[in-house]
Amino acid sequence: MSGYVRALAQQARDASVVLAALDGDARRCLIETMAAQLDSSSASILSANAEDLGRGEAAGLSAAMLDRLRLDPSRLSAIAAALREVAAQADPLGEVTRRETRPNGLVIERQRVPLGLIAMIYEARPNVTADAAALCLKAGNAVLLRGGSEARASNAAIAACLHAALREQGLPAAAVSLIEDPAREHVLELLQLSDLVDLAIPRGGEGLIRFVAEHARVPVIKHYKGVCHLYVDRAADLDLALGLLIDGKASRPGVCNALETLLVHRDIAADFVPRALAALAGREVQVRGCERTRALATGVLADAVQAADEADYAAEYLDLIIAAKVVDGLDEALAHIARFGSDHTEVIATEDAATAEAFVRGTRSSAVMVNASSRFNDGGQLGLGAEIGISTTRLHAYGPMGVESLTIERFVVRGVGQVRHAESHS
Amino acid sequence: MSGYVRALAQQARDASVVLAALDGDARRCLIETMAAQLDSSSASILSANAEDLGRGEAAGLSAAMLDRLRLDPSRLSAIAAALREVAAQADPLGEVTRRETRPNGLVIERQRVPLGLIAMIYEARPNVTADAAALCLKAGNAVLLRGGSEARASNAAIAACLHAALREQGLPAAAVSLIEDPAREHVLELLQLSDLVDLAIPRGGEGLIRFVAEHARVPVIKHYKGVCHLYVDRAADLDLALGLLIDGKASRPGVCNALETLLVHRDIAADFVPRALAALAGREVQVRGCERTRALATGVLADAVQAADEADYAAEYLDLIIAAKVVDGLDEALAHIARFGSDHTEVIATEDAATAEAFVRGTRSSAVMVNASSRFNDGGQLGLGAEIGISTTRLHAYGPMGVESLTIERFVVRGVGQVRHAESHS
The missing domain is CATH 3.40.605.10 (Aldehyde Dehydrogenase; Chain A, domain 1)
Incomplete structure (x- = not known):
């Protein structure tokens, strides 16, 4: 010294x-x-x-x-x-x-x-x-x-x-x-x-x-990494969900409030996943998906989705890459977030108020968004004026x-x- | 491990x-x-x-x-x-x-x-x-x-x-x-x-x-030590100040919100110090004082005050002992507290509102008391119900x-x- x-x-x-x-x-x-x-x-x-x-x-x-x-x-x-x-x-x-x-x-x-x-x-x-x-x-x-x-x-x-x-x-x-x-x-x-x-x-x-x-x-x-999730619920407005996905991943991929993982309820996966993959491809976003996601990548998107491994779910890409997983429901989504999340920002797209509240209660992250983009986790956007950072320290x-x-x-x-x-x- | x-x-x-x-x-x-x-x-x-x-x-x-x-x-x-x-x-x-x-x-x-x-x-x-x-x-x-x-x-x-x-x-x-x-x-x-x-x-x-x-x-x-001060201002009600002194030092000397140092404005020292020494002696409290304090210990109290050194001002006695110092005014009191205090509790006795506010502004401790005992720095007393401790960490x-x-x-x-x-x- x-x-x-x-x-x-x-x-x-x-x-x-x-x-x-x-x-x-x-x-x-x-x-x-x-x-x-x-x-x-x-x-x-x-x-x-x-x-x-x-x-x-x-x-x-x-x-x-x-x-x-x-x-x-x-x-x-x-x-x-x-x-x-x-x-x-x-x-x-x-x-x-x-x-x-x-x-x-x-x-x-x-x-x-x-x-x-x-x-x-x-x-x-x-x-x-x-x-x-x-x-x-x-x-x-x-x-x-x-x-x-x-x-x-x-x-x-x-x-x-x-x-x-x-x-x-x-x-x-x-x-x-x-x-x-x-x-x-x-x-x-x-x-x-x-x-x-x-x-x-x-x-x-x-x-x-x-x-x-x-x-x-x-x-x-600590102002630590953001492994932010979007969960598209069975009761989601799928157009709204698509807007949150593209804003969250593609508008500025290098920032900590960008999305890194998409979780989709299995009941709407057949409808939502192909639309999501097409929209992501249109913004040059690469996808690393689970088996069920990959099975829904058909036609021109047949080879668009690489297989995801555990490291993909834990990754903060800060890049035009997103992990994607079809889940059986809210519980599996919450368990995934509890395991791989970084306490930064989680988003749910749903029109069901009870599911929204269960998602809010079930996540411990610093910001949880109901039908709003992860990109709003920012001091200016949340009404604080300028920010000195985003704390993921729970104190x-x-x-x-x-x-x-x-x-x-x-x-x-x-x-x-x-x-x-x-x-x-x- | x-x-x-x-x-x-x-x-x-x-x-x-x-x-x-x-x-x-x-x-x-x-x-x-x-x-x-x-x-x-x-x-x-x-x-x-x-x-x-x-x-x-x-x-x-x-x-x-x-x-x-x-x-x-x-x-x-x-x-x-x-x-x-x-x-x-x-x-x-x-x-x-x-x-x-x-x-x-x-x-x-x-x-x-x-x-x-x-x-x-x-x-x-x-x-x-x-x-x-x-x-x-x-x-x-x-x-x-x-x-x-x-x-x-x-x-x-x-x-x-x-x-x-x-x-x-x-x-x-x-x-x-x-x-x-x-x-x-x-x-x-x-x-x-x-x-x-x-x-x-x-x-x-x-x-x-x-x-x-x-x-x-x-x-x-951290729930760290309490080196708590009572400053008796020139404009203090001396009876009130005496009550704060005895409650703060003698009611339960082994706790962190007990007083450890008495600071007295020189203008009222000749009046207050002898009364304080007599009251403290009546509660079997030993005093470690500065030269000016010792000079005011006369008559039966002539030998009641030992000379204080720097270690006495820094001490958390947790015992029936108090350090005492006559100061030239508020600025010297604040400087003393800034040097020896532990950010726990400081008390001023004064009837002058402007001096009280200057004391509040000039101390950085977790609790500052105006005309109230240091012993009130306690979750139950301050209306929080039970407490898990008293934080001196500024976060x-x-x-x-x-x-x-x-x-x-x-x-x-x-x-x-x-x-x-x-x-x-x-």
Whole structure:
């Protein structure tokens, strides 16, 4: 341990006290100033990004990786716009969420306060640097950012804008602290700082998340893979189900709320499966199916379905591939989801209200959709505003995490001298 | 790793699915049956407890430890009564905590669901076996219990009653699983089971809690020490402040919400400190004071105050000892609390509303009391009913944890076929 990260974290922790004491207007104004700084520094950010892209191309990064890394004037404007949206959200702090007067006259309030210092450990996309900082600051937290080495120059240029805004508002720049040296030993050091870091949020590939979970001594909320299921019930509207299938799989296959497995009730399989296969083929989606699914692939689709194995049902493809299985009914669908699901998002298409409720009760995922696309499991779509990620950890927050998830409720008790044991009075 | 604990945890995990599917009446009835079983098995529980006490005496356990271990008919009745109180609480599950309709017609609900499988790791008091099980079951969770070796026979006898109640209700006994072999390697194995255990709650001495925090790969909520402060402001009602001091320190010094440090504004120190010292002496409380405190100990109290050092300000005495310091004002009091506090409970005595609010804003503890005793930081006193502990972890729950803290909100989305990208429609 070099002590480099502890020193950074201590400064950020000290800054968190200043942040927590700001009123809502000051936090809103700070984030708006950050957006303005990003707008006025676009040239230097794009130049830094070009440096990262050049290094990435030389290092042979994939086209998908380079695309995630790439900034352009329109993406930069979108980042600034996202910051303004966060700034405009209602202030999550100070709100008294409950108030109760006890028989002894004590007034018990629950009050939202910041978590303190949040560590974000992420990869690739440089927009996370700005987004995560804004969300943490909006909730009165300081943030310690460790981005990926491939976005090093871009992240530093964006952080410079955020620091300029903090200084402009007379606030400590350490409220947004960037670990500029991407050495993994620094992540290890960060994950040990249980006296300074209140929460670590890893975002990225499975390897990064496992590394963080394995080594953390600080609390971690995981944003893990999405093996999302669509169950088409016997009582489904099949046109509606087809719409959910194509939106869920083909509209953006590389995201965690995309569908990975289709489960079809056997009673409607002969009707639905051929239509589904044709629609999937029309969107160039490959299918890995069970025997019953394959038996329904006839005519021009005769060779369209590869045989699925267990690994296919467990896979998060993040690609134009879907697993498909015909099931005997709701119980088999729920058992399949319990075995292969990742607690992310499950969807049922059914017109039968009792079956819908049994599906809701029978799944433990963070979001369950009745006749709606899995792609709606997103903070913006669910009304939270911007999100810092989608938690599949069943603690503190479960599902999309917005600003409110970066706060905690505490107790404020107001009395007139009440004591617990009357005989204590002198 | 023997696999013994993994097998237990897997059975408990399977049972958690059955628990989560029960309705509120069934969970209430189950806990009432447990209370009845405890009542009707008092002879065998007391006999098992006598065995533990005999072994404990032979092993030279302290009188305080033996007292915590001891059960008698009245303590057993109190345990059964506590279970009936938990049973009678409102059902925390299924409640829709928020509902919103989005512009696209999606209805977004937040719904409370159980956490899943909770591991309790605790020491001494056998009542925790029954209390923790009831609280976890009330919230639809299964529980894996690992009590201390000194209470081994008592815990097994209580668990036998809980199992009898589960079987009587046609439910899997594994919903309450007891690790009967207290070997520490089993705790280690338990703490690695991140695929099975949703939350671990350690309750006990600092050594136990540090051990759990150090080795856990599962989420942990700590119930850590309470270094609680009373700040007597310049604008305090001194009689009221004296009542808070004596209740906070002397009514039950061995608990985590007892006061450990008194901070006094210099402007009223000459008036308050001598009265405080006299009252504390009257309750046989030793004082470790700063120079200014000691200078105010005159007359019969001339030798009553030992000099305090840094260790005294950091100490959780859990005894009839208190540290005392005269401060220049609110800022010094807040700085002292920030340095030595444990995020548990802080109290201010003041009649000045602005000072009270500044104190509330300036502390980050789980509970802050204005003109009320620190001893009210307790689930029952704050209106939560029974508590599973007091969290000083700033995540998920902060302060006393009742039944609701053993649940999590998830998203249920109801639509009529909405998709995110209209062009996805086939």
